[in-house]
Amino acid sequence: MFIYICTEMRMRDEKKEERVRQKALELIVKEGFDGFSMNKLAKAAGVSPGTLYIYYKDKEDLILCLGQEIGKKMTEATFKGFDKEMDLETGLWIQWKNRAEFYLNQPLEMEFYDQLKVSPFKDKMDNSVTIKFSEEMGGFIRNAINKGEALSLTPVVFWSVAFAPLYNLIRFHLDGKSMGGRPYTFSEEHMKDAFKAVLRALKV
Amino acid sequence: MFIYICTEMRMRDEKKEERVRQKALELIVKEGFDGFSMNKLAKAAGVSPGTLYIYYKDKEDLILCLGQEIGKKMTEATFKGFDKEMDLETGLWIQWKNRAEFYLNQPLEMEFYDQLKVSPFKDKMDNSVTIKFSEEMGGFIRNAINKGEALSLTPVVFWSVAFAPLYNLIRFHLDGKSMGGRPYTFSEEHMKDAFKAVLRALKV
DNA sequence: AATAAATGAATGAATGTTCATTTATATTTG
DNA sequence: CAAATATAAATGAACATTCATTCATTTATT
Numbered sequence: 001m002f003i004y005i006c007t008e009m010r011m012r013d014e015k016k017e018e019r020v021r022q023k024a025l026e027l028i029v030k031e032g033f034d035g036f037s038m039n040k041l042a043k044a045a046g047v048s049p050g051t052l053y054i055y056y057k058d059k060e061d062l063i064l065c066l067g068q069e070i071g072k073k074m075t076e077a078t079f080k081g082f083d084k085e086m087d088l089e090t091g092l093w094i095q096w097k098n099r100a101e102f103y104l105n106q107p108l109e110m111e112f113y114d115q116l117k118v119s120p121f122k123d124k125m126d127n128s129v130t131i132k133f134s135e136e137m138g139g140f141i142r143n144a145i146n147k148g149e150a151l152s153l154t155p156v157v158f159w160s161v162a163f164a165p166l167y168n169l170i171r172f173h174l175d176g177k178s179m180g181g182r183p184y185t186f187s188e189e190h191m192k193d194a195f196k197a198v199l200r201a202l203k204v
Numbered sequence: 205m206f207i208y209i210c211t212e213m214r215m216r217d218e219k220k221e222e223r224v225r226q227k228a229l230e231l232i233v234k235e236g237f238d239g240f241s242m243n244k245l246a247k248a249a250g251v252s253p254g255t256l257y258i259y260y261k262d263k264e265d266l267i268l269c270l271g272q273e274i275g276k277k278m279t280e281a282t283f284k285g286f287d288k289e290m291d292l293e294t295g296l297w298i299q300w301k302n303r304a305e306f307y308l309n310q311p312l313e314m315e316f317y318d319q320l321k322v323s324p325f326k327d328k329m330d331n332s333v334t335i336k337f338s339e340e341m342g343g344f345i346r347n348a349i350n351k352g353e354a355l356s357l358t359p360v361v362f363w364s365v366a367f368a369p370l371y372n373l374i375r376f377h378l379d380g381k382s383m384g385g386r387p388y389t390f391s392e393e394h395m396k397d398a399f400k401a402v403l404r405a406l407k408v
Numbered sequence: 409a410a411t412a413a414a415t416g417a418a419t420g421a422a423t424g425t426t427c428a429t430t431t432a433t434a435t436t437t438g
Numbered sequence: 439c440a441a442a443t444a445t446a447a448a449t450g451a452a453c454a455t456t457c458a459t460t461c462a463t464t465t466a467t468t
Contacts, residue, residue, distance in 0.1 A: 034323070120239070135384065244456095
């Protein structure tokens with residue numbers, strides 16, 4: 001939220017702040033925005049309700065701050081080691097690996113973000129972080145097309161074909177089940193198979 | 205919910221029941237599960253709170269019933285005119301058209317279902333309807349592979365590559381924006397481009 | 409007359425938020 | 439160095455409001 005310069009004041013307990021964030025995530029993922037409340041959160045985090053209003057303006061602010069933080073972490077993780085000048089296959093694979101790693105290792109963040117994205121909160125979210133990233137991605141796509149590596153597709157279509165399948169596999173995995181409620185566990189092999197298919201779709 | 209045989213009893217007002225369903229959808233989509241309440245719904249639907257408890261056991265039952273109903277409508281719409289013996293391109297295209305038509309014409313249902321699917325309610329949903337259809341889909345995929353039309357892919361991977369891109373385009377459309385918050389409107393052309401790409405991914 | 413539908417006021421529990429108070433700590437003062 | 443001071447952190451009881459749900463009563467239909 002804020003950075004305080006410490007002169008003549010009691011320091012904010014960062015452990016406590018972090019515990020609030022963590023418990024908020026856990027509660028929301030387990031109980032949904034519906035079953036989530038400030039008093040429950042305070043109790044779960046071992047903190048007074050009033051403390052939450054020192055950290056955040058109100059409940060909505062808390063949720064949106066959490067969302068923005070996670071969004072930032074996600075996009076940064078996604079672009080680790082990525083360069084828009086890379087060739088199609090290399091760049092795409094790095095993004096797949098990055099995304100899969102993040103989602104699988106941070107399931108709470110993923111679940112929370114998914115809930116947020118389809119909830120009415122989505123309209124109130126600040127997506128200034130994602131703008132920069134989407135420009136980088138746009139550049140990558142344009143490059144691949146100009147170099148004659150990829151078919152000439154609108155960025156939106158390209159993006160949907162390139163990443164939605166991976167995202168969908170991970171959704172299945174986190175739900176623990178796929179179509180028709182059948183049990184499902186993600187695997188590197190499935191990811192590679194899907195990636196090969198997607199590459200065929202995009203390559204010229 | 206229930207079917208009543210009418211002998212010596214007052215008929216349930218189906219207009220009222222339908223109004224409740226419609227307003228529930230609207231409220232949940234606009235305000236989320238969070239901002240949704242039984243009293244608000246009663247007021248919005250012009251009905252007494254008590255009446256809701258004649259129609260539904262409780263709030264959760266109401267939400268789950270709505271979800272089940274919509275899930276059924278969705279799967280039925282999806283498989284209209286579809287036959288698992290169809291060839292890959294024809295069968296897949298029919299499903300794309302069916303899905304797109306339903307989602308675009310029933311945005312409330314789509315938004316509601318999306319919220320439900322990522323919420324903790326999802327674990328309490330009865331998906332017996334979707335099972336039958338996912339078997340039909342499994343048969344279609346198996347056929348396509350056996351006939352040598354499609355690559356040999358696990359159903360989960362096949363499904364993800366085949367439909368997630370379309371679903372993603374429609375999500376962008378309903379949000380009104382795509383990556384980086386850029387405005388987006390779905391078009392038949394985008395759908396066709398994406399479909400062609402997906403076909404290339406799956407065709408042998 | 410019989411029966412279920414529908415009502416709506418009422419319930420206690422839980423909600424988000426506030427605020428007067430207390431606690432802890434960094435600085436200043438003696 | 440120790441005590442006093444200043445300041446923000448943190449508390450938690452209390453608030454009005456809203457919540458899901460109930461039930462005695464009324465309404466409409468067969």
